[in-house]
Amino acid sequence: xxxxxxxxxxxxxxxxxxRMAERGDRICLLGRDLEDLKRSAADxxxxxxxxxxxxxxxxxxxxxxxxxxxAAAKDALGDIxxxxxxAGAFGDQEALEADSEARDRLLTLNFTNTIHFCELARTMxxxxxxxxxxxxxxxxxxxxxxxxxxxxxxxxxLSYYLEGIDHKFHSQGLSVTVVKPGFVKTGMTAxxxxxxxxxxxxxxxxxxxxxxxxxxxxxxxxxxxxxxMLVIRYLPRAxxxxxxx
Amino acid sequence: MAHETKKKFTPRLVKNAAPAKAxxxxxxxxxxxxxxxxxxxxxxxxxxxxxTRDAVLTRGLARAYGDASLPPAxxxxxxxxxxxxxxxxxxxxxxxxxxxxxxPLMRLNRFSLPRGWFTPxxxxxHFVTVGGMVAADIHGKNHHVAGCFGEHVRSFKxxxxxxxxxxxxxxNHDLFRATLGGMGLTGHLLEVEFQMERIPSPxxxxxxxxxxxxxTVLERLEDAGREWPFTVCWxxxxxxxxxxxxxxxxxxxxxxxxxxxxxxxxxxxxxxxPIQLPSWALQTWMMRIGNFLNYTxxxxxxxxxxxxxxxxxxxxxxxxxxxxxYGKRGxxxxxxxxxxxxxxxxxxxxxxxxxxLRAKVFLSVVKxxxxxxxxxxxxxxxGVSYALDIPIDQGxxxxxxxxxxxxxxxxxxxxxxxxxxxxxxxxxxxxxRLDGWNEVRRKWDPEGRLKSALSVRVLxxxx
Ligand SMILES: Cc1cc2nc3c(=O)[nH]c(=O)nc-3n(C[C@H](O)[C@H](O)[C@H](O)COP(=O)(O)OP(=O)(O)OC[C@H]3O[C@@H](n4cnc5c(N)ncnc54)[C@H](O)[C@@H]3O)c2cc1C
Ligand SMILES: NC(=O)c1ccc[n+]([C@@H]2O[C@H](COP(=O)([O-])OP(=O)(O)OC[C@H]3O[C@@H](n4cnc5c(N)ncnc54)[C@H](OP(=O)(O)O)[C@@H]3O)[C@@H](O)[C@H]2O)c1
Numbered sequence: 001x002x003x004x005x006x007x008x009x010x011x012x013x014x015x016x017x018x019r020m021a022e023r024g025d026r027i028c029l030l031g032r033d034l035e036d037l038k039r040s041a042a043d044x045x046x047x048x049x050x051x052x053x054x055x056x057x058x059x060x061x062x063x064x065x066x067x068x069x070x071a072a073a074k075d076a077l078g079d080i081x082x083x084x085x086x087a088g089a090f091g092d093q094e095a096l097e098a099d100s101e102a103r104d105r106l107l108t109l110n111f112t113n114t115i116h117f118c119e120l121a122r123t124m125x126x127x128x129x130x131x132x133x134x135x136x137x138x139x140x141x142x143x144x145x146x147x148x149x150x151x152x153x154x155x156x157x158l159s160y161y162l163e164g165i166d167h168k169f170h171s172q173g174l175s176v177t178v179v180k181p182g183f184v185k186t187g188m189t190a191x192x193x194x195x196x197x198x199x200x201x202x203x204x205x206x207x208x209x210x211x212x213x214x215x216x217x218x219x220x221x222x223x224x225x226x227x228x229m230l231v232i233r234y235l236p237r238a239x240x241x242x243x244x245x
Numbered sequence: 246m247a248h249e250t251k252k253k254f255t256p257r258l259v260k261n262a263a264p265a266k267a268x269x270x271x272x273x274x275x276x277x278x279x280x281x282x283x284x285x286x287x288x289x290x291x292x293x294x295x296x297t298r299d300a301v302l303t304r305g306l307a308r309a310y311g312d313a314s315l316p317p318a319x320x321x322x323x324x325x326x327x328x329x330x331x332x333x334x335x336x337x338x339x340x341x342x343x344x345x346x347x348x349p350l351m352r353l354n355r356f357s358l359p360r361g362w363f364t365p366x367x368x369x370x371h372f373v374t375v376g377g378m379v380a381a382d383i384h385g386k387n388h389h390v391a392g393c394f395g396e397h398v399r400s401f402k403x404x405x406x407x408x409x410x411x412x413x414x415x416x417n418h419d420l421f422r423a424t425l426g427g428m429g430l431t432g433h434l435l436e437v438e439f440q441m442e443r444i445p446s447p448x449x450x451x452x453x454x455x456x457x458x459x460x461t462v463l464e465r466l467e468d469a470g471r472e473w474p475f476t477v478c479w480x481x482x483x484x485x486x487x488x489x490x491x492x493x494x495x496x497x498x499x500x501x502x503x504x505x506x507x508x509x510x511x512x513x514x515x516x517x518x519p520i521q522l523p524s525w526a527l528q529t530w531m532m533r534i535g536n537f538l539n540y541t542x543x544x545x546x547x548x549x550x551x552x553x554x555x556x557x558x559x560x561x562x563x564x565x566x567x568x569x570x571y572g573k574r575g576x577x578x579x580x581x582x583x584x585x586x587x588x589x590x591x592x593x594x595x596x597x598x599x600x601x602l603r604a605k606v607f608l609s610v611v612k613x614x615x616x617x618x619x620x621x622x623x624x625x626x627x628g629v630s631y632a633l634d635i636p637i638d639q640g641x642x643x644x645x646x647x648x649x650x651x652x653x654x655x656x657x658x659x660x661x662x663x664x665x666x667x668x669x670x671x672x673x674x675x676x677x678r679l680d681g682w683n684e685v686r687r688k689w690d691p692e693g694r695l696k697s698a699l700s701v702r703v704l705x706x707x708x
Binding site for chain 1: 334
């Protein structure tokens, strides 16, 4: 695969990029700190990525840079057949309620800007006759829940968008994979008490890579979340109120 | 040696709490022995340089048994290196590796074995970070030929107490030797560069044999060390009489290509011990039976076979979180080296002392050490090392005190990475190198910013 990867510097993205490198994929890293990206690039090259792992500057908070970043990645890779977006932000619900700027930043980053980025990415992939687009959403986007109302809403919107483009462009060769992680132990969740079934980044990476390879439209990871969410999706509102969701 | 009144012992449950993010949140922290427990602000990030800015200590995978990886009491900031885990450079021709300090040994092994290289020194678990291997200057089954890990370290990058980040090697800084075995008290390791060992195949040729009593252990260990690069004894210190201290001796070397199986070793994932057992669950009589079965199952004949490197090096890692079998009381390890020449009398007395103290030594590993290395305060020196796992109870402090009396009298010393009970007066008496090391430490950290629960307990640092 020739992969343009936004968000491989940390967490699940780092783990997924490593799995890709280990099997010899070609990778170009997009992110906001070039010096740090170079160190991630070295890590991936040492692990077996084919050729030089490129790095290019891209801040998800700044839509103006998206086109140039994808163009630079294309230059570095020659051809891009896969785009992964694991970049995203989390915000504590209370803090987001209290601070409208923080709220705006989170909603813009996770929803509006991620969609802008995906629009450019899918256009680029469709121009070459198709490809794979893998984006990290969340199980938090499946039901409105008290502790993650705003974060969940941003991910819910993102999931719906991704489902929509899958319907629209699948026949043209676009394969969309929406990743819906449950709680995963990364820097993003450090400081929160892990619930039962908390996952590890490398386990997520294994599941996601398999899903991308198969062209699976949605992947819950760790896998148990598929069943947990099946229940939660159909939980009557009255029950949710009762148990304080 | 005179002692203060007995230390009060109150074991408590370690909650499986998550480390806090940059903003910090107070959580209970413990080492592998689950005693002691200290509240601290553990912060975790891929950006280790950032979180070490105002931390009193950096810790890795918390496999030190006692309080080496814990901050002093009082919710102090401690950095966790585990997310700083990138492989920054690997030269497949020279075997020189550079990693971030949180790089885990398990990943290093699984990366390097198929490529014909292996860590020059490994501890008995692969769930450690390279930073932790430097800070404890770990030793392994090959100490008699390879020395400590620090002998193979070329340089490291570290944040020192005044906040500066320096690249440190044996030529440019006295801090280099003070950091090997310095238990994180000289600075925060950010990156480490070291020399790997070239291996002929990724498999181990192992020979093992029964040693019926303690005398044979001392003799055979020394003999075996002349021929074999990896040697270790698993001894039974619960058995008494003429069989006291009997053991299984394990000897190993890398298999030659013509002996090795065709394929690469397959990596297995280890199940986690699911629950914390009650403290009474593991009883001495069970361990007696376990040791007996382990010994007799082996049989009298010498066994020779090719083994998976992880089976050879890390037999305890087959179950994750096996420390839960000790329950909430926790356990400690007393590891001491009694210096050469190996007078049988000295070792016999040690054994007798353990017996007299009724020390519940559930697991014991005996290994001969080679010469002292570069580390100014590293543990090993020429002699025989005894690593004794002991469940904690009201008598543990006294057992450790008495063992340390003996160690001091015999000119030996203990390993800080395992310790939770040693008193400062004992440690000072064991290690005349302490003043020299403290001098370097104070030169780089005059205000005493870097500290740990261990340094407060054993070295007299101000909390
Ligand atoms: C089953 C088992 C078997 C073992 N066998 C052996 C053995 O055979 N030989 C041996 O020598 N040891 C052995 N050990 C001990 C272990 O190797 C050491 O305690 C090692 O330091 C643990 O590494 P860690 O990453 O878990 O570090 P931690 O336990 O988290 O920390 C240990 C020390 O290193 C310091 N440290 C860690 N990372 C950094 C950093 N980045 N910068 C500065 N300081 C740092 C900490 O402050 C602390 O003082 C064993 C431990 C276990 C549990
Ligand atoms: N962890 C969980 O439990 C969990 C659960 C469900 C869903 N998710 C989602 O899964 C994805 C990955 O999560 P994670 O836990 O792996 O997170 P993480 O460890 O915090 O990593 C986040 C990644 O996003 C990048 N990023 C953040 N803001 C950016 C910006 N403005 N521009 C460019 N890159 C930016 C970061 O890059 P820098 O190096 O520049 O910071 C980093 O690589 C996220 O979308 C998250 O919402 C996580």
